[in-house]
Amino acid sequence: MSSHTETPLEYKSQQSQMNILGFWIFLGAEIVLFSTLFASYFVLEHNTAGGPAGQDIFVLKDVLIETFLLLTSSFTSGLAIHAMRNHDKKGLLTWMIVTLLLGAGFLYFEINEFLHFIHEGATIQTSGFTAGLFTLLGTHGAHVTFGIIWISLLLVQLVRRGITEKTSSKLFIASLYWHFLDVVWIFIFTFVYLKGMVI
Amino acid sequence: MSAKSNHFPWNLLIGFLLSIALTLLAVFVKFYTDFSSLVILWIIGAFAIFQALIQLFMFMHVTEGKEGVINIVNIVYSVFLALVIVFGSIWVLTSGHAAH
16 A cells, blocks of 8 residues: 555546445445354254255365365456556456356356255255255355356456456456455355364 | 556465465364364364455455555454354354243
């Protein structure tokens, strides 16, 4: 935050600054939204109603693949913004596309995981545990899906208009959203999967 | 926050490598140590919080921009609400109040 350096393009106009601040406030609301879903899950996790528990259906290998895909995509979206600040449109576009592909890979594994859960007899209606689990994971997965659609549309704008005050501000905000989804996943990985598995 | 940061993005790479290391460490602590499950939960929980801070500061640059202080206050307040909701719900709904 040193004052002698040039302000990045996405912070240039007052409107962009307010948009970015507004998005941070929205992320605060998202933290609270996910906290309610985590709270429900923690309260319900032992109520398996004779159905499978976490230790019966969670597969460490699948979870680690999902985790590394999302972790890497958060890193590549950071590289995309780094390229944007160097006014490197090609780099920005390339790293954002890599980010989207990793995000799509995450969704592919998550959907397969859901199918595996259902195959093991754990649907959203099975028990309090599965209802809490599917709601929490599903809400996160829906956010990832929305993020992929949103960033894809922003990339169309980027190709047409180049790196401008407006497109840079929009892409920066989208990158904040993407990093945030990784933050949520870290807590899902730790407090849902690792906590729920036994040795 | 320089606009022309042509140098190699070391903070991103370090943050990424730390995140991977913390993820693998959490798996190691969970499956290959003999701590009690409560101790394990505290350790992997600390790793998760550390990873979230890496994302916030090294990837999202939460303190950047003119509103850096507002961002911090906003996020700290949201985290406070989240903790109240999570621990409050667990406390109210699992400590036997319903039986009375």
